[in-house]
Amino acid sequence: MIGWVLDCYADMAENRMVTWVRTGQGAVRVIGDVVPRIYVRASKDRLEKLIGDLALIGVRDVSLVRRRTGLGEREREVLSVAVRDYASIQPLAMTIDAWGDHHDHLLYNVDLRMDQRYFLEKGVFSMGMVELPSMTSRDSRLRIDYQVPPLSSVDLRVKTKGVGIPTFDDPIASVAVNDVVLDGPEGSVLEQLQALIREEDPDIIYTDKGDSFYLPYLQRRAAEQGVSLELGRDRGERTSRGKSFFTYGRIVYKPPGHKLRGRVHIDRESSFTFRESGLNGLIELSRLSMIPLQDLSRLSPGSAISAMQVNEAVRTGHVILWKKNRPEDFKTAGALIACDRGGFIYEPRVGVHDGVWEVDFFSLYPSIMVVHNISPETVMCPCCPRSSLTVPELGYHICEKGQGLVPRVLVPILDRRRVYKELRKQGGQRGEMYDQRTKALKWVLVTCFGYTGYRNARFGRIECHESITAFGRDILVRSAELAERRGFDVLHGIVDSLWLRGEGSIASYCEEVSRETEIPLNLEGRYSWIVFLPSISTGVGALNRYYGRFEDGTLKLRGIAVRRRDTPALVEDLQQDMLAHLSGAGDTPSFLELVPSSLEVMDRYVEEVRSGTVDRGRLVLRKSISRKLEEYVQFNDSVAALRQLHDRGFELQPGQSVEYLITDSTSGSSWQRVRAAPFLEGDERYDAEKYVDLVLRGAAELLSPFGRGIHELRARDRERGSKHRQERYV
DNA sequence: ACGGCACGGGG
DNA sequence: GTGTACGTGCCGT
Secondary structure, rough: OEEEEEEEEEEEOOOOEEEEEEOOOOEEEEOOOOOOEEEEEEEEHHHHHHHHHHHOOOOHHHEEEEEOOOOOOOOOEEEEEEOOHHHHHHHHHHHHHHOOOOOOEEEOOOOHHHHHHHHHOOOOOOOOOOEEEOOOOOOOOOOOOOOOOOOOEEEEEEEOOOOOOOOOOEEEEEEEOOOOEEOOHHHHHHHHHHHHHHHHHHOOEOOOOOOHHHHHHHHHHHHHHHOOOOOOOOOEEEEEOOEEEEEOOOEEEEEOOEEEOOEEEEEHHHHHHHHHHHHHHHHHHHHHHHHOOOHHHHOOOHHHHHEEEEEEEEHHOOOEEOOOOOOOOOHHHHHHHHHHHOOEEOOOOOEEEEEEEEEEEOOOHHHHHHHHHOOOOOOOOOOOOOOOEEEOOOEEEOOOOOOOOOHHHHHHHHHHHHHHHHHHHOOOOHHHHHHHOOOHHHHHHHHHHHHHHOOOOOOOOOHHHHHHOOOOOOOOHHHHHHHOOOOOOOEEEEEEEEEOOOOOOOOHHHHHHHHOOOOOEEEEEEEEEEEEEEEOOOOOOOEEEEEEEEEOOOOOEEHHHHHHHHHHHHHHHHHHHHHHHHHHOHHHHHHHHHHHHHHHHHHHHHHHHHHHHOOHHOOOOEEOOOOOOOHHOOOHHHHHHHHHHHOOOOOOOOOOOEEEEEEEOOOOOHHHHHHHHHHHOOOOOOOHHHHHHHHHHHHHHHHHHHHOOOOHHHHHHHHHHHHHHHHHHH
């Protein structure tokens, strides 16, 4: 019988691996074994002593084997220690670790995932095809035209009885499974739900906020009603702990995961990869990283690339150094940053420009890593001190002898992304599927660069990060020079993109640059017009704030309010409406002609705000919080809203968002100043003048290069106000 | 004037 | 298990 690997996890009590395989006849549970091994590197004498010491505490299944303990190194003798009890891996490692320090010995393969160990040993992988009952692989990980498993799914939606923020004490109002709505007495709803899930037997259950609220809520209600609720195919949920952590330059909150057994729970809210690239994106990354779908849905693309690197290392005879250091030590700035000047930026020419070409490199940073063989073991490798391959500006030499781990992992990813893009262009029913795979791979590629500079990454190294950005700057500068030589005017350039104006052949320019740099430079499009915005503080070109209209009519917007998460719907709508108005222009003169009339769009918004009739929901601001209420040292709108929530017994974790309406922006009292969104009833007075100012700012952001900055628009507003008053008196 | 605080990026 | 550093702008004191 043939099936697909749906899920895999360790049964810690029995020291066995449980794999769920989806066959034509449904899902089958397969029990398997893997003996986890940890490895110790030490001097010969020390290893002899370790063998004796381990025997004293009852660990006798040890042997000397040959493995690579570092990238680019030859195999050496290490001690392999079999750990029969899955729960003892960490404790045993800590015991051994405590017997000496890192001068005496180093430990390896301590913190590998159990599913990863199992898959690597069996030669199978998540979402791959296997033959039962032997669990032998009938699939190949890097196949492009793989057969996608026929997964069935249901959508689970829960409604609670109660007002404001739902709590575990609210009874269930209704539960919907796809289109079937279950309501009535709570106990009966839960029993019907159980029966329905058993009958439908879906492979995937989709929820929104299933992790952060609804699954634990349903369990709690079931316990309260004295009924049992089992949403998986086997008993028990695999839960983890919620956490706030620092990433992407800010704090985010990750709720505890609620993973089912034998069925996959995907919480759309807590799955970045699903949101960005759908089920096909998840499946693609699950196959490549060998991380089970359900786990992967809760991980970042960075974890996926990291897993791919670990897998590649293990397959090529490496053992993986134990990462004990947890991320409490933040980077001490200084020397590191001095070397790293980030991506190169041409100062944009502020204002509107027409007939502008935009060209972008295809996955610039990952391509650089491949073309220039950048990897932790290849940059300043000990084997090629006189290598002719060097990094611009920095002079680091790069290994000439072999391809590094990072490029080895990247090549198939870049190839796949290119092929999927081509397949998508050919059209057909599978277009959407290829598109999703492309998006998933794109994210993996983006984070791969970030990981090289991440101190907690397994294969990170700051010199790699520096080298990549140095090559990037060099490539962009050379490309800009080539453009100028062909008579193009370089209006703006940032990291992997250039904006050019001129009469030359853009196609042959792209060809030339692609040939010279060995990295494809693609034409993103031609703008009818594009506006580069100034920085308010410095007045000169802002790097990443622009909006433009492509010749096919689509808009490209960066860095302006519509793109920000904290912008209220009102201001977002304002900018969209103004942009729609401006997109009627086809060139610079007609654009400038439309600027005055675009202010009429703004005027309508101002009037609506002052009339007091704006739907309160459109005025809600959302801010993510970086700390707990008591840790804030400065009073502001968010803190006011947090206090309100606190007063009513709700606490938010760092990384969660707070939403509120501004009711009196000048008030020092929390309840006067804002109204937290969960307590909104829809008829409260809002601070109209505050919102008028937000509208003016939204408009000024777009029009500041055209004599309509915030000061001008405020003055105009005051003037119109006094004119209105005069008219009324006349 | 200055520190506290939050946001974006890429398709 | 969690990409980086940085520019930017608003707000409160």
